[in-house]
Amino acid sequence: MARVVDPAELAPTRYAWEIEAEGLRVKAGRRLAVDGLDLRLGTGVHGLLGPNGAGKTTLIRALATVLPPAGGKLELLGQSIGGRSNLRALRRKLGYLPQEFGYYPKFTVREFVEYMAWLKEMDGSQIVGAVQRAIDRVGLTDRADDRMKTLSGGMLRRAGIAQAIVNDPDILLLDEPTVGLDPAQRLDFRTLLRNLGERACVLVSTHLVEDVAAVCTHVVLMEEGRMVFRGTPDDLVAAGGTGDLGDSPIERGYSALLARHRGVTR
Amino acid sequence: MIARILRTELRRSSALAAGGLVVVLGVAGLYSMAMTDQTDIWDTEWTVLAVFQRIMLAVLWPLALGAGAWQARRDRRTRMEELLSTTPRPAWRRVLPTSAAMAICLTIGYVALLAAGAIRVAGNTDYRPAGWIPIALVGALSLIAAGWLGMGIGRLVPSTYTPPVLAVAGFLVLLVPVQVGKDGPISNISLLAPLFSGPSDEFTTVAGAVNAGQAVWFAGLALGGLALLMVARRRWMAVAAVPVVAGLLIAVPLLDSAPEGGFQADLVAASEVCTADSGPVVCVTKVHEDGLSALTGPARRALTLLAKLPDAPTSVHEVTGSRPGPQPAAEVWFHSDNYRLGHGWESSGDELVVRVLAGAGTRPCPDQNGDVDYRTRAIVSAWLYGQYPAPGPKATGEEAAARDAAWQALRALPADEQLRRVTAVRQEGLACASTGSGAR
Numbered sequence: 291m292a293r294v295v296d297p298a299e300l301a302p303t304r305y306a307w308e309i310e311a312e313g314l315r316v317k318a319g320r321r322l323a324v325d326g327l328d329l330r331l332g333t334g335v336h337g338l339l340g341p342n343g344a345g346k347t348t349l350i351r352a353l354a355t356v357l358p359p360a361g362g363k364l365e366l367l368g369q370s371i372g373g374r375s376n377l378r379a380l381r382r383k384l385g386y387l388p389q390e391f392g393y394y395p396k397f398t399v400r401e402f403v404e405y406m407a408w409l410k411e412m413d414g415s416q417i418v419g420a421v422q423r424a425i426d427r428v429g430l431t432d433r434a435d436d437r438m439k440t441l442s443g444g445m446l447r448r449a450g451i452a453q454a455i456v457n458d459p460d461i462l463l464l465d466e467p468t469v470g471l472d473p474a475q476r477l478d479f480r481t482l483l484r485n486l487g488e489r490a491c492v493l494v495s496t497h498l499v500e501d502v503a504a505v506c507t508h509v510v511l512m513e514e515g516r517m518v519f520r521g522t523p524d525d526l527v528a529a530g531g532t533g534d535l536g537d538s539p540i541e542r543g544y545s546a547l548l549a550r551h552r553g554v555t556r
Numbered sequence: 557m558i559a560r561i562l563r564t565e566l567r568r569s570s571a572l573a574a575g576g577l578v579v580v581l582g583v584a585g586l587y588s589m590a591m592t593d594q595t596d597i598w599d600t601e602w603t604v605l606a607v608f609q610r611i612m613l614a615v616l617w618p619l620a621l622g623a624g625a626w627q628a629r630r631d632r633r634t635r636m637e638e639l640l641s642t643t644p645r646p647a648w649r650r651v652l653p654t655s656a657a658m659a660i661c662l663t664i665g666y667v668a669l670l671a672a673g674a675i676r677v678a679g680n681t682d683y684r685p686a687g688w689i690p691i692a693l694v695g696a697l698s699l700i701a702a703g704w705l706g707m708g709i710g711r712l713v714p715s716t717y718t719p720p721v722l723a724v725a726g727f728l729v730l731l732v733p734v735q736v737g738k739d740g741p742i743s744n745i746s747l748l749a750p751l752f753s754g755p756s757d758e759f760t761t762v763a764g765a766v767n768a769g770q771a772v773w774f775a776g777l778a779l780g781g782l783a784l785l786m787v788a789r790r791r792w793m794a795v796a797a798v799p800v801v802a803g804l805l806i807a808v809p810l811l812d813s814a815p816e817g818g819f820q821a822d823l824v825a826a827s828e829v830c831t832a833d834s835g836p837v838v839c840v841t842k843v844h845e846d847g848l849s850a851l852t853g854p855a856r857r858a859l860t861l862l863a864k865l866p867d868a869p870t871s872v873h874e875v876t877g878s879r880p881g882p883q884p885a886a887e888v889w890f891h892s893d894n895y896r897l898g899h900g901w902e903s904s905g906d907e908l909v910v911r912v913l914a915g916a917g918t919r920p921c922p923d924q925n926g927d928v929d930y931r932t933r934a935i936v937s938a939w940l941y942g943q944y945p946a947p948g949p950k951a952t953g954e955e956a957a958a959r960d961a962a963w964q965a966l967r968a969l970p971a972d973e974q975l976r977r978v979t980a981v982r983q984e985g986l987a988c989a990s991t992g993s994g995a996r
Contacts, residue, residue, distance in 0.1 A: 388638050417560075
């Protein structure tokens with residue numbers, strides 16, 4: 291069957307930033323976990339840093355269209371989110387790995403990624419090839435036909451990344467993707483991220499500051515629902531001094547920025 | 557692509573386990589009867605099997621209900637809801653492969669169970685009626701309705717307790733008509749349950765109106781379950797009531813129009829199959845056609861022995877208890893209860909001759925109290941056969957003594973009086989309206 295080409299696909303890009311937020315507020319339950327966040331993210335790999343409870347996961351869930359904004363402006367791929375907007379076309383271009391990644395344990399990796407590709411309304415004739423590519427890219431080729439429940443924690447994470455990238459998303463949201471990966475896998479993962487960042491807007495939430503230093507083109511530092519810092523990893527390193535906490539320059543920069551922000555707000 | 561997803565769901569979802577459980581529990585139910593040699597409650601004939609399988613729905617239907625609810629909880633159980641909520645494909649499309657897999661597996665399970673029973677039935681009868689097919693189809697449809705309804709309710713109430721509570725509650729609800737039915741006739745509304753309250757025999761079948769009514773009702777129930785599963789917003793879930801209520805409104809008058817209990821006489825099964833040679837005509841019912849050759853010889857010998865009576869009969873007809881009388885004088889009526897499906901006539905040779913002669917070739921006829929005078933029937937049979945005791949099962953105890961006395965009394969009479977008494981027994985039997993059951 292010939293694929294129906296959505297006119298939107300052929301139209302030139304009409305947005306400056308893949309992700310654009312102004313004064314964004316998002317609730318996690320009753321609490322305002324993201325409170326007045328301004329953010330502009332384009333193509334590249336963006337590291338999202340911040341202490342626990344800073345609102346990183348809530349922000350990512352809002353960007354993944356799980357949570358509706360409680361206020362402010364949020365535009366994804368030029369489409370305004372909130373109210374009664376139809377998210378269907380946008381969601382086809384999203385990839386998302388939740389922090390708590392659920393999966394069907396009886397499915398094989400291939401079946402699971404295939405199922406997600408179907409749910410992302412990919413062209414049926416492309417799915418089989420795209421699934422194989424996604425599985426290859428995360429290094430699960432030899433486990434592709436094993437059940438999900440037989441995978442180790444690191445492998446599950448990689449299967450989660452495979453489902454997130456299967457549709458070649460324009461916005462890829464990864465919430466703590468490196469949890470459970472061993473050092474060699476993390477190196478592979480960094481390579482994968484670099485490749486993905488060449489054409490998509492990738493936002494990676496993590497606690498591992500070294501990952502950010504290694505692959506991210508930009509760093510966003512959050513604290514208490516607000517953006518504290520935005521710049522390159524080098525800017526982050528530059529913010530730290532010898533007196534700051536941390537074992538590496540970038541860790542010292544991270545601590546310094548947080549300490550400075552806390553000093554200002556308190 | 558949807559075919560590929562369906563294949564995955566068939567292999568990986570709990571639909572497979574649900575279908576498997578239907579087969580395992582069902583076959584265990586069928587063949588546990590073999591331990592007490594009671595498989596003839598279902599293995600004699602196709603309609604009997606189809607109806608018995610429906611009775612087994614008392615267990616299988618709640619099981620499908622619970623399995624559906626279990627399946628519906630999958631996304632919550634596996635914490636997939638968040639990821640799924642970010643995908644563009646609408647929820648109603650997403651549930652299609654899952655619900656189709658459930659329907660397919662339950663149907664295959666039901667058919668496999670039927671096939672397991674069919675192995676024995678096929679060896680027991682050559683009679684191939686078509687009436688069992690709608691009974692089985694409605695049964696399979698009811699199982700799909702249970703699966704989908706379970707899935708719908710499971711989505712509505714996605715609690716861990718929903719599947720077990722639903723299964724137990726379904727079982728209890730299905731038992732209500734069975735229990736009420738034990739105390740006396742109940743309204744045909746009870747036929748909204750997929751099971752029948754009693755087994756059928758080879759001369760009864762489910763009334764067409766009941767099949768139609770149940771089909772509409774279960775289709776409505778299935779669509780209602782599917783609607784619960786498919787509607788995007790909870791406040792729209794009330795639309796699920798539309799097909800259910802519509803099914804109910806169509807089904808109730810149909811069920812009400814059917815005979816009590818939903819069964820009606822199977823006129824095809826009771827139709828006659830007769831000898832085609834030049835000898836006296838011997839006929840059996842269509843469903844007992846296998847027994848015609850075994851009956852022909854003894855029946856004709858019985859006709860010869862009956863020739864000593866005035867206005868003697870010239871043909872033998874196997875008849876059911878529900879065949880309306882009076883019996884024509886030219887015919888011998890032989891009750892269908894003398895035949896056991898899968899085994900043949902209760903006896904053969906001389907003993908079968910004696911059975912045909914019972915009551916001088918009439919059906920057992922109950923009096924106002926429902927009692928049948930088997931003693932007189934046996935004495936008359938022995939008199940016509942010319943030997944006492946006649947070949948065949950013997951009475952014991954007091955009954956034996958009473959029969960001996962009755963025989964002596966009859967033989968003590970003058971010959972023409974003996975003939976007159978025997979003829980009178982036949983006349984009385986001919987006048988019998990209809991009998992219900994009871995052999996000899």
